[in-house]
Amino acid sequence: xxxVSLLPAATDIVATLGLLPDLVGRTHECDWPPGEVExxxxxxxxxxxxxxxxxxxxxxxVGGARHSGSALYTLDGDTLAAANPDVILTQDLCGVCAVxxxxxxxxxxxxxxxxLVVSLEPATIDGVLDCLRRVGDVLGVPDRTxxxxxxxxxxxxxxxxxxxxxxxxxxxxLDPIWxxxxxxxEQIALAGGEPLLGKAGEHTRPIAWxxxxxxxxxxxxxxxxxxxxxxxxxxxxxxxKRPGWxxxxxVRHGRVHVLDGPAYFNRPGPRVVDGAEILAxxxxx
Numbered sequence: 001x002x003x004v005s006l007l008p009a010a011t012d013i014v015a016t017l018g019l020l021p022d023l024v025g026r027t028h029e030c031d032w033p034p035g036e037v038e039x040x041x042x043x044x045x046x047x048x049x050x051x052x053x054x055x056x057x058x059x060x061x062v063g064g065a066r067h068s069g070s071a072l073y074t075l076d077g078d079t080l081a082a083a084n085p086d087v088i089l090t091q092d093l094c095g096v097c098a099v100x101x102x103x104x105x106x107x108x109x110x111x112x113x114x115x116l117v118v119s120l121e122p123a124t125i126d127g128v129l130d131c132l133r134r135v136g137d138v139l140g141v142p143d144r145t146x147x148x149x150x151x152x153x154x155x156x157x158x159x160x161x162x163x164x165x166x167x168x169x170x171x172x173x174l175d176p177i178w179x180x181x182x183x184x185x186e187q188i189a190l191a192g193g194e195p196l197l198g199k200a201g202e203h204t205r206p207i208a209w210x211x212x213x214x215x216x217x218x219x220x221x222x223x224x225x226x227x228x229x230x231x232x233x234x235x236x237x238x239x240x241k242r243p244g245w246x247x248x249x250x251v252r253h254g255r256v257h258v259l260d261g262p263a264y265f266n267r268p269g270p271r272v273v274d275g276a277e278i279l280a281x282x283x284x285x
Contacts, residue, residue: 001140004080004083005026006043006075007027008032009269012267012269014139015037020036024040026040031262044075050226055175090120122182122183122268123183124182124186125276129149132152152270152273156273161283166283167218168218171224173225177212178205178206179197181199181200183201183272185198185199186276187265187279209242218249220250220251221259221282223261224261229258
């Protein structure tokens with residue numbers, strides 16, 4: 001099948017299933033596996049340059065786009081049509097992460113081939129694995145899929161630790177403060193931590209910095225959505241200026257960790273299992 005992925009996590013799934021040779025279109029943010037996707041045509045672009053903006057400015061740009069009804073991302077209809085896909089993998093979970101399902105549906109109506117559109121909307125680790133199974137079934141590789149799912153579940157069982165310590169706050173945006181939800185609290189719990197501020201399977205909302213101070217986390221994880229660790233470290237001094245920062249147990253004990261959000265925590269793909277394994281190592285230090 002000819003596959004177009006409009007979601008980086010979906011591209012991760014396609015790679016995991018060994019089907020990258022069938023991928024004929026991707027997003028501008030699809031970057032894994034490194035060196036194996038760069039040649040695949042890009043069918044999306046962002047309508048703003050996040051590298052030129054601060055976290056606060058990005059939030060304002062996103063809010064302004066939502067208020068005006070304008071798109072955060074543009075789908076290149078000509079490139080999509082040229083890709084002639086049989087299957088399009090997309091999502092309707094987050095309007096900030098990718099082209100909206102509505103816009104994908106509008107674009108598909110203009111295509112002659114009538115590709116199958118598969119929307120992936122997991123909110124938990126089990127949901128992520130179910131999406132892997134669903135995509136594998138659609139793409140005709142159920143045996144490979146079951147083997148991959150079994151391997152991922154075995155890894156999750158191996159990483160599972162006794163719950164409750166340390167107390168962990170994970171932030172997926174720094175200005176405004178936005179705690180990580182969905183599968184991240186599960187990753188924390190599997191690794192032996194007690195997740196604070198966010199609940200498993202739930203979409204979170206911005207919170208006041210005071211809520212982080214009041215939680216008094218033993219460990220603070222910084223994994224902003226879409227940011228490299230280098231970008232996060234560049235913004236860390238602004239976070240450290242907030243009142244009460246120096247009094248946080250995580251700060252006093254040197255347990256503030258900058259992690260690669262896009263690679264292991266923000267995207268609902270197979271690498272959320274890697275994220276749980278990373279956290280188990282972080283919490284053991």
